[in-house]
């Protein structure tokens with residue numbers, strides 16, 4: 001995997017992340033395809049909007065349909081019909097946030113499936129074995145996910161386990177010699193000294209890219225911003241930096257300013273299904289009665305399929321009827337809005353205008 005920095009504007013940077021299945025222009029947003037689908041979208045629609053990489057979840061695909069099934073079919077790209085790069089999260093966070101009756105030992109995590117209550121055990125090695133079977137282009141290490149808030153001594157113990165597990169993931173991966181990439185995950189909660197300790201330990205092991213984990217888990221925004229501000233510049237400059245689970249475009253602006261390259265979040269897709277739509281005039285809730293007779297386009301500045309062909313009145317009508325088309329048209333627009341935002345942001349960085357871009361967009365993004 002090649003990571004080539006094109007332009008810098010302060011700590012912000014544009015780069016090309018070259019994988020065997022295609023190039024990713026960064027800063028990049030990864031739509032979330034948890035069960036192998038970006039909800040309500042065909043892969044062609046996601047690609048035609050402009051996305052180059054999507055995220056999928058090891059935890060979900062392992063539980064259903066099973067990684068062996070996907071391997072039998074020909075791997076995740078064949079299974080979900082997405083030929084571009086795919087990043088898979090390792091399951092650590094999903095076990096922590098979804099599964100029940102979790103038991104964490106130094107060996108791994110025992111948990112009950114949120115689907116049928118069946119008992120499972122995933123070790124760091126198993127998490128990599130599953131991702132190798134899926135065949136994702138970028139795999140994540142199996143990290144111990146700390147609830148928020150957590151006492152400092154708990155977090156201190158946890159980063160030790162996360163480091164041991166990261167080593168085990170890399171050792172197992174290196175024995176398999178597949179042509180996939182493996183990213184490390186830096187933990188440490190909201191404690192700056194533990195963040196630096198975790199960063200040093202994970203970077204010392206050595207990975208193809210580095211993620212900041214443990215954020216966007218309910219902590220105050222100022223804690224997230226402080227950790228990103230302090231940790232990001234210390235991350236290897238010549239490797240991709242991935243802020244997991246982020247996010248809101250205001251948070252994206254703050255993170256890109258400090259040098260983050262990759263993002264994933266359910267916000268554009270989940271909000272779309274709930275009728276919350278991002279526009280160049282701020283966020284709107286399409287179910288509001290004010291749109292009942294509104295014959296104008298959702299966003300006059302947007303040239304997505306939804307904005308070119310439908311009125312707010314019809315989008316509201318679809319939402320009120322709980323029509324499937326409502327989810328599809330809203331998702332097309334929100335994903336298009338995110339994709340264009342990232343394109344414009346990359347151009348602004350390339351032209352040395354990132355600060356202007358941030359000043360222009362913050363007031364719009366803060367408008368509800």
Ligand SMILES: CC#C[C@H]1NC(N)=Nc2cc3[nH]c(NC)nc3cc21
Pocket residue numbers: 089090091092093094140141143144145146147185212213214215216217244245246
């Ligand atoms: C604790 C921890 C941690 C991180 N570890 C892994 N493997 N994946 C994550 C995914 C996330 N999504 C969000 N917010 C939506 N925060 C995340 C954090 C992580």
Ligand SMILES: [Zn+2]
Pocket residue numbers: 298299302303304305306307308332333336
């Ligand atoms: Zn649109």
